[in-house]
Amino acid sequence: MVYTQSPIAIGLFFTFVAFVLGLSFYLARRTSSAEGYYAAGGNIHWFTNGIAFAGDYLSAASFLGICGMIATAGYDGWMYSIGYLAGWIVALFLVAEPMKRLGKFTFTDALDSKFNSKAIQLTAAISTLLVSVFYLIPQMVGAGVLVQPLLGLPHWVGVCIVGVVVTIIVATAGMASTTYVQFFKGALLLIMSTVVVICVLVRGLSTDPVNNGAAYHDFKTLQATTALELSDPSYNVVAGLDSEFGKAGFVKLIKNGEESIWHLAQSASGYTLEETLYETHKADGTRLFNGSAKEDGKFFPVGHIKELKMDGQEVAATGAVGPLAYLSALKDSTIVLWGKKYIHDGADTITIFYQKPTPGSRVLRPGLKFKVDNATGLQKFNFISLMLALFCGTAALPHILIRYYTVPSQAAARKSTIVAIAAIGFFYVLTLFLGMGAMTNGVINLTDNNMSAPLLALSFGVVLFAVISSLAFATVLGTVSGLIVAASGAVAHDLMDNFLGMKMTDAGKVRAGKIAAIVVGCIAIYLGIVFEGMNVSFLVGWAFAVAASANLPAILMLLFWKKTTAKGVAASIMVGLFSSLGLILVSPDMWVRYGMLPGDAPVQFNSPALISIPASFIALVVVSLMTQKDVPVDATEAAGA
Amino acid sequence: MAHGPAVKLGKDNASGYKTKLGVMMFIVYTLIYAAFVGINATNPHLMQNIIFGQTAAVVWGFGLIGLALVLAVIYNNLCTKAEEKLND
Numbered sequence: 137m138v139y140t141q142s143p144i145a146i147g148l149f150f151t152f153v154a155f156v157l158g159l160s161f162y163l164a165r166r167t168s169s170a171e172g173y174y175a176a177g178g179n180i181h182w183f184t185n186g187i188a189f190a191g192d193y194l195s196a197a198s199f200l201g202i203c204g205m206i207a208t209a210g211y212d213g214w215m216y217s218i219g220y221l222a223g224w225i226v227a228l229f230l231v232a233e234p235m236k237r238l239g240k241f242t243f244t245d246a247l248d249s250k251f252n253s254k255a256i257q258l259t260a261a262i263s264t265l266l267v268s269v270f271y272l273i274p275q276m277v278g279a280g281v282l283v284q285p286l287l288g289l290p291h292w293v294g295v296c297i298v299g300v301v302v303t304i305i306v307a308t309a310g311m312a313s314t315t316y317v318q319f320f321k322g323a324l325l326l327i328m329s330t331v332v333v334i335c336v337l338v339r340g341l342s343t344d345p346v347n348n349g350a351a352y353h354d355f356k357t358l359q360a361t362t363a364l365e366l367s368d369p370s371y372n373v374v375a376g377l378d379s380e381f382g383k384a385g386f387v388k389l390i391k392n393g394e395e396s397i398w399h400l401a402q403s404a405s406g407y408t409l410e411e412t413l414y415e416t417h418k419a420d421g422t423r424l425f426n427g428s429a430k431e432d433g434k435f436f437p438v439g440h441i442k443e444l445k446m447d448g449q450e451v452a453a454t455g456a457v458g459p460l461a462y463l464s465a466l467k468d469s470t471i472v473l474w475g476k477k478y479i480h481d482g483a484d485t486i487t488i489f490y491q492k493p494t495p496g497s498r499v500l501r502p503g504l505k506f507k508v509d510n511a512t513g514l515q516k517f518n519f520i521s522l523m524l525a526l527f528c529g530t531a532a533l534p535h536i537l538i539r540y541y542t543v544p545s546q547a548a549a550r551k552s553t554i555v556a557i558a559a560i561g562f563f564y565v566l567t568l569f570l571g572m573g574a575m576t577n578g579v580i581n582l583t584d585n586n587m588s589a590p591l592l593a594l595s596f597g598v599v600l601f602a603v604i605s606s607l608a609f610a611t612v613l614g615t616v617s618g619l620i621v622a623a624s625g626a627v628a629h630d631l632m633d634n635f636l637g638m639k640m641t642d643a644g645k646v647r648a649g650k651i652a653a654i655v656v657g658c659i660a661i662y663l664g665i666v667f668e669g670m671n672v673s674f675l676v677g678w679a680f681a682v683a684a685s686a687n688l689p690a691i692l693m694l695l696f697w698k699k700t701t702a703k704g705v706a707a708s709i710m711v712g713l714f715s716s717l718g719l720i721l722v723s724p725d726m727w728v729r730y731g732m733l734p735g736d737a738p739v740q741f742n743s744p745a746l747i748s749i750p751a752s753f754i755a756l757v758v759v760s761l762m763t764q765k766d767v768p769v770d771a772t773e774a775a776g777a
Numbered sequence: 778m779a780h781g782p783a784v785k786l787g788k789d790n791a792s793g794y795k796t797k798l799g800v801m802m803f804i805v806y807t808l809i810y811a812a813f814v815g816i817n818a819t820n821p822h823l824m825q826n827i828i829f830g831q832t833a834a835v836v837w838g839f840g841l842i843g844l845a846l847v848l849a850v851i852y853n854n855l856c857t858k859a860e861e862k863l864n865d
Contacts, residue, residue, distance in 0.1 A: 211834050218813075218838050225806045225845055228797035229852065403789070464830045501824040501834035508821045517819045523814045527807075546789060550856060554849045563843045568838070696800075 145286050145602035152606050157427040160305045160313035170645040173310035174625055175243035177539040182548035186555020191322025195615035204585030206571020217564035219526025226370045227531040228553040234695050235540045236549035243537040250753035253702035259709040261630035263686040264534040268623040270679035276664025277610045279585050286605045295664035300448030302616045303657030314617040320616035326609050329566045335596045336573035342453040342673035343444050345578035352578040353436035358409040372467055384479050399490035412490045416598045419483035431650040439580040442493045443470040446768050451522055461652035466496040489582045514740050521746035529680025535622035549657035626651035635716035678720050685748035695757050703761030712752030790863040795856050802848050813837050
């Protein structure tokens with residue numbers, strides 16, 4: 137797709153950046169102590185902290201990734217929303233108040249509160265750094281994805297802008313500026329997402345979507361005999377049934393010198409040919425879209441309803457509808473989804489996107505992305521493992537846990553978590569409508585579904601697109617700020633101050649934190665550029681698996697098992713960390729990235745949580761039982777039990 | 778080295794009650810979430826059934842999100858009452 141930059145979008149973006157930088161410099165004057173820098177002085181109001189939680193948590197993966205996944209795979213994308221939200225139950229009921237009671241600046245503080253163990257300080261700091269970096273990469277990549285339609289700048293510029301702005305935010309006022317940036321971003325995200333959903337409902341559903349005044353591309357259909365004699369003689373067959381295309385269920389045609397690829401479907405008289413979209417990766421690295429350069433605009437946005445039913449009647453458009461009527465109409469209709477196949481044509485690799493009309497009731501239940509229908513045991517294992525990682529990951533994310541240190545009391549920690557559940561739960565309900573809206577309004581860019589939510593907004597006009605795109609950028613700013621605070625705390629507080637025992641004054645601790653933030657910011661920029669083109673949801677799912685495996689067993693056992701020892705905690709973190717990372721590195725998804733076939737991967741599942749979380753628990757229990765002489769007398773006070 | 782909280786916290790006599798309540802509510806929600814995941818993994822066709830005019834999957838999804846908020850509010854009310862009673 138070709139994007140046109142909007143002065144409004146550019147103006148809004150720079151206004152927001154100027155606002156957050158001004159806020160950071162203002163708050164920097166009030167941030168001179170370590171408490172102020174790492175925990176915003178512990179005086180943030182619970183409501184502010186709750187919305188800041190939402191601003192911290194609702195990352196590019198939630199706003200861009202989930203909406204994009206719902207837009208192309210329906211309910212399976214929403215499973216992420218459900219799993220992410222459920223994870224807050226673990227945070228509220230088990231972790232929130234003890235974390236507030238035990239910790240000071242970092243997640244490591246809480247784990248080490250009763251042990252004063254070098255092993256815990258080192259392993260928990262390493263875990264914090266690795267999880268934060270895993271989480272940072274997709275955010276930075278998301279920034280690069282956004283900057284192209286928003287500012288017309290290349291990917292690396294977007295990554296650098298976010299990296300520099302966020303590093304300034306964190307290095308000036310630490311957690312104080314981060315909290316208010318996240319608060320404003322969280323509040324704006326909820327408000328503007330609601331506005332877009334209202335627009336979607338007011339527009340209703342139609343079989344002929346209109347995208348910001350532009351008509352939807354009319355995907356053509358041809359009839360052919362079994363010998364491929366075409367109903368339209370102006371087309372000639374270039375690659376027929378015996379070619380690589382034909383074997384995959386496609387044919388390549390030519391008309392007036394322009395080639396096109398068509399999907400074959402059996403019909404009574406032979407075949408029905410349906411127009412496809414395709415992307416060609418040439419051997420020299422060139423990419424063509426429907427046979428032309430991207431700028432030619434031949435790769436159309438997609439997403440439409442084939443057969444629309446409302447209250448049992450087939451209609452062309454529903455008009456304005458309520459949220460439940462909207463979903464009900466979708467359920468009764470037939471929606472055109474898009475399948476994807478890869479074909480090697482000489483030295484070129486061609487990705488073909490073809491229409492797959494699907495009943496709405498099928499779209500609104502799991503199984504289009506996750507293989508759960510007639511699934512093998514391994515496929516079921518993979519699905520359950522992912523849902524376990526989402527459930528357990530939230531309460532183990534270091535950048536989320538450190539928000540508990542910014543409020544004044546345990547009750548405030550609890551209340552802010554409830555505000556977060558309300559805000560995040562509401563947003564995740566909206567994601568279903570945003571994603572389904574994109575699916576049926578002709579806005580999806582099949583080569584990058586991450587842009588579905590902003591492009592849905594664009595279908596209502598450039599102003600809404602400008603606001604949503606700027607907000608998406610702010611989303612990245614808010615989350616990356618939190619991650620850099622967590623990572624800089626791990627370096628300056630956990631490693632330099634505690635583990636290495638470097639004696640620093642209060643001002644020295646703040647300075648160390650700021651320097652660490654700058655270094656982590658530079659690393660984040662580098663990784664964001666290196667990982668260009670990666671799906672923003674991809675590593676977030678893994679970050680959850682790693683966090684859930686490395687951190688959650690240690691947190692829970694510290695709180696609820698009296699025999700937990702420092703060595704048990706350290707062993708649990710290391711086993712969880714390296715088993716999850718190791719399984720990820722030999723998974724089918726990574727095998728593809730190494731340029732090999734996924735079927736050749738040593739393990740045949742992508743989500744490691746169902747193995748690595750139990751392994752981490754077992755390591756803690758076994759090592760703790762072996763080192764019982766190390767149990768501190770008051771270790772179980774941690775649990776409040 | 779100082780690991781304690783960034784702000785001074787008073788003694789919380791209600792913490793034992795709150796921990797037990799939290800664990801109980803966690804178990805309730807976890808069982809329902811596990812049932813949702815289990816049905817999806819073993820018999821996803823059930824999620825296509827129509828309940829209240831929507832697919833069962835949509836009803837489960839809204840239900841899980843709504844239940845999280847309802848349990849959270851109940852938990853907060855019970856915890857607040859316990860704190861008022863035991864910490865006076």
